[in-house]
Amino acid sequence: MRGTMGTQEAVTARDAVFTPDAQGPSLRVRRELLVGLLLFALYALVTRLPEGGRTATARAHGEAIFNLEKALHLDVELGLNGWLANQSVLRVLANYEYAITYIASALALLVWLFIRHPERYRTARNAFILLNLGGLATFALYPVMPPRLMPDLGFIDTVMQGRTWGSWGSPLVEHADKFAAVPSLHMGWTLWVGVELARVNAKRWVQVLNAVHVLVTLYVILATANHYILDAVIAVPYVFAAVFVAERIARPAPVRAEGPDAFFLAVETPEAPQQAGGVIMLDTSRKDVGRDDLVRVIGERLGGLPRFRQRLVRRGRWRRPVWRDNRRVDWDWHVTERRVDGMPGLRAAVAELQSQALPLDRPPWRMVALKGAEPGRTAVVYLMHHVVADGVGIVAQAVYLMDPPPEPFTGRVPRRPFRKALATVIGLGQLAVDVAPPDRLPAAGTSERRFSTMHLPLATVRDVGRRYGARVTDVVLCAVAGALNRVVSEEDGRPGTCRVAVPLMMRPPGSAMVGNHTTAVMVDLPIGKMSETDRLALISKRSRVLRSGTRAQAAWTVMWQAGRLMPAPLHARFARMAYSGRFLQGTVSSLPGPDKTLRLAGAPLTAVYPIVPIAPGTAFAIAGLGVDRELCFGLSLDPGLADDADVLMDAVRDVIEELRDGPE
Template sequence: MGAHEAVTAREAVLTPDAHGPAPRVRRELLVGLLLFSAYALVTRLPEQGRTATARAHGEAIFNLERALHLDVEPRLNGWLAHQSVLRVLANYEYAITYIASALILLIWLFIRHPERYRTARNAFILLNIGGLATFALYPVMPPRLMPDLGFVDTVLLGGTWGSWGSPMVEHADKFAAVPSLHMGWTLWVGVELARVNARRWVQVLNAAHVLVTLYVILATANHFIVDAAAAVPFVAVSVFIADRISGPAPVRAQGPDAFFLAVETPDAPQHAGGVIMLDTSRREVGRDDLVRVVGERLAGLPRFRQRLVRRGRWRRPVWRHHGAVDWGWHVAERHVDGMSGLRAVVAELQSEALPLDRPPWRMVVVKGAEPGRTAVVYLMHHVVADGVGIVAQAVYLMDPPPEPAKAGPPRQRLRRALATVVGLGQLAVDTASPDRLPAAGTSERRFGTMHLPLATVRDVGRRYGARVTDVVLCAVAGALNRVVSEEDGRPGTCRVAVPLMMRPPGSAMVGNHTTAVMVDLPIGKMAETDRLALISKRSRVLRSGTRAQAAWTVMWQAGRILPAPLHARFARKAYSGRFLQGTVSSLPGPDRPLRMAGAPLTAVYPVVPLAPGTPFAIAGLGVDRELCFGLSLDPGLVDDADVLMDAVLDVIEELRDEPE
């Protein structure tokens, strides 16, 4: 599939269709109408034939309560009947709040938690169907219709407009007492609020509403306490069944994830990953081996079986279960002639957008790159996870299995808030547009690799009082100076984004938890030792934490607050050649020997996407005792990625060999 076809497929999938917002709203309204029609059928049952039965059932329940000393209704009802104001308020509470709370919750879930809405709605339907069936099969007369037992009908006494028993709803089913759907609906609201982890004050407010509703249904003599208790198993069974018939619930793409979906263009596909090199001198690894490994571990890789579906312009796309994995497309095998052929395959794959009509991941087994070596090109759309998350998913496919991540200490909110405020002020003054580097501005890519002992880079850093990241930034800046001349458009500085992980310890492998801090690299002519000293000074912004915290807060809150179209516009402006000219990343990798499909891992070269309008992205990944580099390149900057990679190595070696 070419880049144009891939983007076309993406647009086709993300275009609103029969499952868009308007049709879904009409469908939900139709479901509500059908449910109301079912209730109307129950109310049309002959009342004369049900009255005696309902009376007998009501007396039986009351006698049972008296035997168990649970008959609190007469005392509550007798007191409320003499409180004129509270009596009216209780009647209105009985008539309105349970309906309002259920409708508000359904609308809120539909808009804010679509991943939970369908299951919650199905539980609500089952709860009502179960209640309607019980009303028809086991009619129960409420206490208020049995004045001879000492109960007072507070609705008739107060003439409350719109409440049960008033003229407005005089055709309502009078014998719909068991179970109490007032209690059922409020308890169901509480269950769903807990399942979406709603704010604590909201759950506390609903708990108070449940208690008030319990008091009201008893004090107004609309229900026995047994009616309220009967609602509990109805809610529990309905939720249990709904969880099993609704299938996997869709998950909404969070703001930071949607950020990378929004910035993708036909000329700037946004998939990341790596080239995994395996030692197959003793054991051959092929496509079938990789299919087996991935198939065995699919349960721990949710995005491998999900695709993105857009639900309209104003709503975030959701992840939906895709069904069977198309192994023929997701896992392929290629044969090349040497490392240059492998790099050409990676460059080709980088230039093609991953189609989103299927789970956005792909693996290609490449043979022939080196004697006794097999490469696995692993690509995942950036909407799934950040660099650390993608590395974690790759490691999950290897042996030995990773140890469970430990949860980190709780964040200090005041400290984080202060850092955000300071960082916002710093970002406000960093608004000047960077100088431009030459670029072709097409989807065509070049890919380069390099690896060297991690100890070498650390030794250089210690020698000059710099960090490994500083050495890498200096090597990139010096390499640009060497391979891009002033005649070709090389400016004096190059602003690069340095991604920093904000991923909390113990978090899942999916989701983007990354931010970026800009550093201006001097790429003019100067001694490399002077360049490193200047970069070490400028890169202090990476370690202060204030800019990173502020940028992350802006990115996260923009995804939460801004409507989807405005958030997409914000993402496209913030992550483009208008504010940066390259990406330089340093990623933590596995620090122990690993195997994939039984073959030892020897190296992993990162694959990093280019931000729209930028000409290069380079990342270093620590793998055991090696530092592996992957370079993604717009050929308008340098036509041969190996030339720029060699220049990076030359700078590091020059720094290493510089006499003290």
Template sequence: MGTQEAVTAREAVATPGVAGGRPRARNELLLGLALFLTYSLVTMLPEQGRQQAARDHGESLYRLERALRLDVEPALNTWLAHQPFWRVLANYEYAITYIASALALLTWLFIRHPERYRTARNAFVMLNLGGLACFALFPVMPPRLMPDLGFVDTVTEGRTWGSWGSPMVEHADRFAAVPSLHMAWTLWVGVELARVNARRWVQWLNTAHILVTLYVILATANHFLLDAVAAVPFVVVSVYIAQRITRPRTARIQGPDAFFLAVETPAAPQQAGGVIMLDTARDDVGRDDLVRVIRERLPGLPRFRQRLVRRGRWRRPVWRDHDEIDWEWHVAERHVDGIAGLRAAVAEIQSERLPLDRPPWRMVVMKGAEPGRTAVVYLMHHVVADGVGIVAQAMYLMEPPPHNLGAAFPRRPLQKALATVVGLGQLAGAVTRPERLPAGGTADRRYGTMHLPLAEVRDVGVRHGARVTDVVLCAAAGALNRVVSEDDGRPDTCRVAVPLMMRPPGSAMVGNHTTAVMVDLPVGKMAEPDRLALIAERSRVLRSGTRAQAAWFVMWQAGRVMPAPLHARFARMSYSGRFLQGTVSSLPGPDRPLRLAGAPLTAVYPIVPLAPGAPLAIAALGVDRELCFGLSVDPGLTGDADAFMDAVRDVIEELRDS
């Protein structure tokens, strides 16, 4: 495929969080340092003035425990004190594991779940500030510092390196028993693991860690049982407040995203996706299996759980978390009658606009298309992402994660600026009205599919000195010649938009980084090799990159400088039948076998939306060793999408045999 339309999606899959949702690591480290300095201020409080109060509070807690018959600490402490090996092990557990588990969780959330990190971090900060306030206002002496009550200080007895009370941390606050931050931190870790739906074995491992920590803080005489109990309300209140005060990260849609929101009409829904074919001859895949997979990957798919919130005419909508996902609607299942029934069902679903009062995506499991095959129709609104971004989000649900969906070709700033200036001049001289294709102008659609060996199509391009994209363009033009007659209104040329991806390296899967360059396809009667040669000549504008860069500059800057209503008018004017009559796309895809819900993937047929007033959209997606075609067509152009696909095949075969 051409270099300009190739795009790096490897980084997109590797970093699936919301773009801009993760805070700066430097700021987080500074916050941690500030929290440690706050603790240091508490430790600097004069001990002489706190010691007696801490002793009185500790004795009061012990008397209360004895009255309630909860004083289990002496028995546990006495046994551990006479077990040198277990005593040292317990001291190290007390000194290390609660810190390690909390830091590991924060790091994991920061990297893998940035959408949850802020709330968790805020709860952790409030938990510690609440504990520090309690240490300062209500000092409590731990049991190990009261040997007259019969407790043995296992820390000093075992001379454990780095543990509380050892010379390395001798300046730690000795009267910080209530609440037990060891218990508070481990409980907080458990809450956050549950909130991000961590794997079950991880949650069970943390549960074991909580129980071990509880035993250790009692057996080492570092805490009373009531100290551990006191940690519970601190955790509950901190998590509750953090959840309420942490404002959801709202992402305002950018200009290129708003572009596709503005051009949508009832007759031209702007949702893209694909028909994913699965081999289910051995193991069936149903709706429940798909829901399970999506639930597991949901934290890495922000737009799957967010909806658009409009803020008035002059302000762009923002993305906000949608609390409840209507799984019955988002993931449905239905039966179809053969391939023809599948294509008719896809056309029907494609004709319906996705509602924007919920996350703008939908999947429908289709049974009955072919023996031993299950189809999954996947649609997502174009406001979420461009074609490659939507493909990348679908691939994120699969195993193994694809490592290449194209390559990035960044330009140097000077080259980029020069290309933009040259491209703007080219665009200014190429603005003409195209000839019209026949169209019905309704939301009704016809949908067709086809696949060919990718190597065969590449070989055709090599033999004729063309690219795969040129072959796809030629196939679309030749099919128009064969299916639409001059009597039906077929023009001599058809202007199509060829989407080109401008996605920067390392960008997330969300957002539109797409521009389009117009190419006039010859659709009159001629030999297909001659048609391909002419198209290859005209499509040089795709390879030069100047028009693509200029079109992207206009699309991006228009969204930045224009007020929202004016930008919407600009979008509707420029992306319509006044300037183009179709869309022809050639997309990179995964180059190895994939599985969805355990079933091997056999094909993915693209679903491309029609531009308003344009009756044709055809896309080719490379999947492993196949080139899969998906056709969306206005029935006013042709009522038989299968015949159009047969014509596409005939054109490529003629090129192959010539």
């Protein structure tokens, strides 16, 4: 959004989107096929071990297992094998089941995970590889002759008896390792399939079908005399160990909350919840959007939204909290739906949601579909804790859920270390003289909030700026200052000036959607009695500090380095002191938004009203978001400043219209 607040480094929400997997699908398929071929080659090496020296050992191991089963009264194989050998049709079906279904089910699961659950595929694939590596190592070190090769014990080779073409153990595949009985990989593969189906919460009928397959496989490997029952039992710890190790390998080191993120966690109080987001207005005149649609969309794109799947874990007073994966998403809490009575009801609902701090025992986000705000419209309130990301990052995560998908940033970020160092030094000197405490605005200091919205054509605000030789930033700041003059009287405690924080984006293009990359520069707004043209001229002069870049760079360096170098308790105290009514009385922000029509769950967006948290001890926070030629405002208000947020928002509009209609 050209002309709105920010520095040269401010980026659009589109550019801030992070692409989770940059590899092309064809490259990944070739890689997975190569892994499979390598595993098969390793198996081929085991099969080429000389049989002469292994036969006697394998027979001894087989007899030992069978004798142990008889001592434990588990030797059911002879009875099952003798019955099946006399069933001509079932015998052939069992032979083919032994040869085919365990391979088919494992390959089908891998392909399904690769396509439908890529976030789970790599861990499942690694578990499968580890399971097979464990089995191959055991085959080489502890060969076991299967029952079918010991007819003197009474077993019948159903494959050879039935001349089953192509089945395991037939002449067509006699290259296979004859002594690969312990563990039973037939049981191992089918049990592994069941574990992975449970991990991705597959449909119940699919899991039941696999459970039946496990039981059928158990019967077949015993009745065809390919395995002892202890072979199947021993497969269980192999599966458990493979899955356990794969999970540990896949689990990344805990991601620590960086200093700028922990900053917003430290300043949060029960009276000042720190959650940001927006009210997304959807045109649902042709296609309704409800809770189930939102759950479906988020579920489909959950893999690219890490903080939607993670919770923040505190590790004591002296250590930074870390992000850990949450085992499941509590959809009933995260995504809800309710009805409201018109736009007043919507604003009241948003104020209520904004006043409730997001609990940190789960991923810190919520989405609420509000029906009834306007005819043919559905409002979606999207909230995320400020510890996750700055305003641009939160916008980017919302855009990630929409269509068309954002284009990843492919440019190069310029490096200017000398310029940044010089700007930091100059900015630190400027900040050193900007330490006078501001005048106070009346505020109740409770978590209760008022919320209001407004949208104007972006062209209108730009035209006002051009008329007076000012920027859009200046026009918005003037409108806020003029509105405070009109709504808050001197008798109610209105001071002559109001210091506001203007957040500026320091996010490099193409950076990930998570993490805070903002700084803030303070501007003193004249809110006493004067003409709006004089007020705009004075603000235009004072707001030059926003465009120099030196204060912004210095403040960002202090914020980042303080989080890195200070012990956690000292950093928390620094954050609470710097971001409070001690140094500011309000927040005026502007966020770059999408410059094209987007759809959420198939419904086009008509407006997005930003929700910005109020800093502790301050009176208000207002933000504008550019959305497809519209400038959408969201106002969060402490009721101690004004009981009706609509009155203050209407005053903002009145000031802009007065400037628009003023002298040429």
